[in-house]
Amino acid sequence: MSKVNKLLHHWLLKSVSDKAFAWLEQKQTQIASGAPERVFFTAFSAVPRYLGKEDLQLTFQDLEAAQDVIPGWYPGHWSVDQAGRTLLLLALPHDDTEGYVRSLDQVFSTADMGELVALYQSLPLLPHPELHRHRTAEGIRSNMSNVFQAIALRNPYPANYLDNAAWNQMVLKAVFVGSPLHLIWGLDQRANPELARMLADYAHERWAAKRSVTPELWRPVGRFADGTIITDLEKVLADGDIDEQKAAALACAESPLPQAQELLSRYPDLQSSIQQGNLTWSSFSRERFSVYK
Template identity: 85%
Template sequence: MSRVNKLLHHWLLQSASEKATAWIEQKQAQIASGAAERVFFTAFSAVPRYLGKENLQLTSQDLEAAQEALPGWFPGHWSVDQAGRTLLLLALPHEDAQEYVRSLDKVFTTADMGELVVLYQSLPLLPHPELHRQRAAEGIRSNMSNVFQSIALRNPYPADYLDDAAWNQMVLKAVFVDSPLHLIWGLDRRANPELAKMLTNYAHERWAAKRSVTPELWRPVGRFADTAMIADLEKVLADGDIAEQEAAALACAQSPLPEAQALLSRYPDLHSSVQKGHLTWSSFSRDRLFVHN
């Protein structure tokens, strides 16, 4: 069993009945040995009936083990049936990559919303992850918020496998639908100049309509801010609320341009908080957004 398999199996033993776990083990064995497709589809559909939909009872040690198995994997919000369905997906024969992708395509095509969430959040765990980029891009385009968030948030797949164009669209959509950006794995690592332009253009549209923007919008901007973007940050520092000012200060601190540092120095309290490490993007997400990873 792979490390991911072992962890999921261990967590099910902790959270589900012996009878339910035995059922999953039996189905895994049948699927892995090449059982007819209907065996997989029938089992995949029936998982909630046998395992229930309670949340997995994971400890901090369990979450650390998940990170060690795959950096960015955060199953803290997973349910028992989601873990069970992921085990069945992992049992599908995958020696022939193209045949495996064809099998997976059939599952996606017939999946309901709950099943799609499982499919997308399990993408980084599945064999041949480099072949699932098109599927991930489809998830990003989904109008179902649960499905979009299953690929965009707490999921390392986009940062590890999407190209910049798909990645940038995902981040912009997350801003548009008010998803918390700090739950996007690899946000800082994948920040890029084109994304900074897209986000500041979006901010201008919102301002023109007399609407606000999430302060997190500035997080991917700072390192790539040009003179016009620094003028935007100056506006936020002058007119924004506390959260907006803190976000703009952090963005200025990340900019290599002297005018950004000069702008930040005009706000000594914020400047000092950043310099002393009291104000970071992590502390900002925790204290200002009231959303915990």
């Protein structure tokens, strides 16, 4: 049994009845032994009826164990039915790659919203992860916010497997729909010049429409700021509220350009706070998004 399987089993043992757990184990065994596909599809659909939809009761140590197995895996918001469905997915025989992907495609194509959330959350745990890029890009285009967030937030799959074009579209959409960017795993590592330009262009569109932009927009921008973006940051520092000013200051601090450092020096309190380590992107997110723990 893989480490992921062991963790999910351990968590479900603490969270569901013995009867429900026995049913799940029976279905896992049948699926792993090559039962007809209908056994998998019927069981996958029936999981909430047998296990319920309560949240997993995870400790800090449980979450650390998840990170140790797969960096970026955060099941702190998973429910028991999502964990159960993931175990069924992991039970699917996958030696025949084409047959495995075909089975996944079928379950994706017929899934309801709850099933889609479980499917996309499980992507970093599944075999042959490199084969799920197209499916992930399709999910990013979903109009269902729960489905999009299952991919974009607290999920290491996009950072590990999407190309820059798909990654950049995901981050831009997260800004557009108001998702908290700090919950995108790998956001800082996957920042790139094209994304910085796209986000700056989006900010200009919002300003032209007399609308605000989330201060988090500037997080992936600073390292790749050009002269035009430095001018944008100057505007934010001059006219923005305190959160916007903090974000612009952090972006300036990350820029290698002398113009950015000169701009930051005009705001000595913010500059000092950054230099002393009191203002970081992590502290900014904790203060601004205390609801998203």
